């Protein structure tokens with residue numbers, strides 16, 4: 001776990017105590033209530049599918065008017081709202097008791113990079129108020145320590161987004177809410193007929209590609225697992241090729 005060097009010791013101790021207590025609670029991976037933000041998207045729908053397959057009850061938070069096609073055949077519940085509005089997110093956490101919340105949101109091109117800070121801040125606050133036992137944040141390589149391995153050629157165009165994702169990670173870690181951060185560097189759709197072999201690494205210098213279905217399965221594998229709490233992972237599938245522009249990492 002990365003610590004925030006600017007924290008005053010009492011705040012840090014309280015956070016560590018809260019996380020320690022969460023780790024002591026018996027975590028049962030069966031039939032958790034899970035709220036998925038971004039569940040109508042490419043990654044989020046794979047997350048919802050994998051969670052359902054693993055036996056969890058899934059609720060997808062989506063906007064009025066979101067296309068639900070990717071979730072066809074996946075028995076999920078729905079709650080509507082805009083994740084940039086704190087009141088909408090809070091209302092979702094108040095309406096039902098969730099044990100796990102997953103952030104698989106992605107901004108539209110026109111949204112500001114701050115989307116990633118704003119939405120995670122709302123999810124963290126809602127999860128805290130609702131007594132959620134684990135928030136799983138899908139973040140990106142380039143945040144935190146992994147800035148060191150991010151391709152310099154791509155940094156200028158990604159700096160704003162990755163800085164916002166870095167803030168989102170740090171605020172979640174500082175919140176006292178039990179968390180799991182899963183970063184990806186390059187997301188791919190599945191090649192026809194291929195079997196994913198995605199894995200989680202605690203090595204924050206690991207740079208590789210992963211498929212959305214692999215990342216969905218890894219998310220379900222981590223739901224309410226004690227050894228995923230308080231950790232940052234990089235998701236990589238060694239058999240998925242990196243685009244030429246990012247090779248050498």
Ligand SMILES: NC(=O)c1ccc[n+]([C@@H]2O[C@H](COP(=O)([O-])OP(=O)(O)OC[C@H]3O[C@@H](n4cnc5c(N)ncnc54)[C@H](OP(=O)(O)O)[C@@H]3O)[C@@H](O)[C@H]2O)c1
Nearest residue numbers: 038039040041042043063066082083084105106185186187
């Ligand atoms: N490293 C890579 O190669 C790579 C590539 C792509 C994406 N990513 C990252 O992966 C994550 C997910 O990407 P994706 O491909 O799954 O994106 P996506 O298909 O565009 O899905 C984004 C999801 O966020 C939802 N959303 C956006 N704004 C919202 C709002 N204000 N309120 C509620 N929901 C909102 C969308 O809902 P609607 O259905 O209403 O649009 C959709 O469900 C993102 O963090 C992205 O940065 C990484």
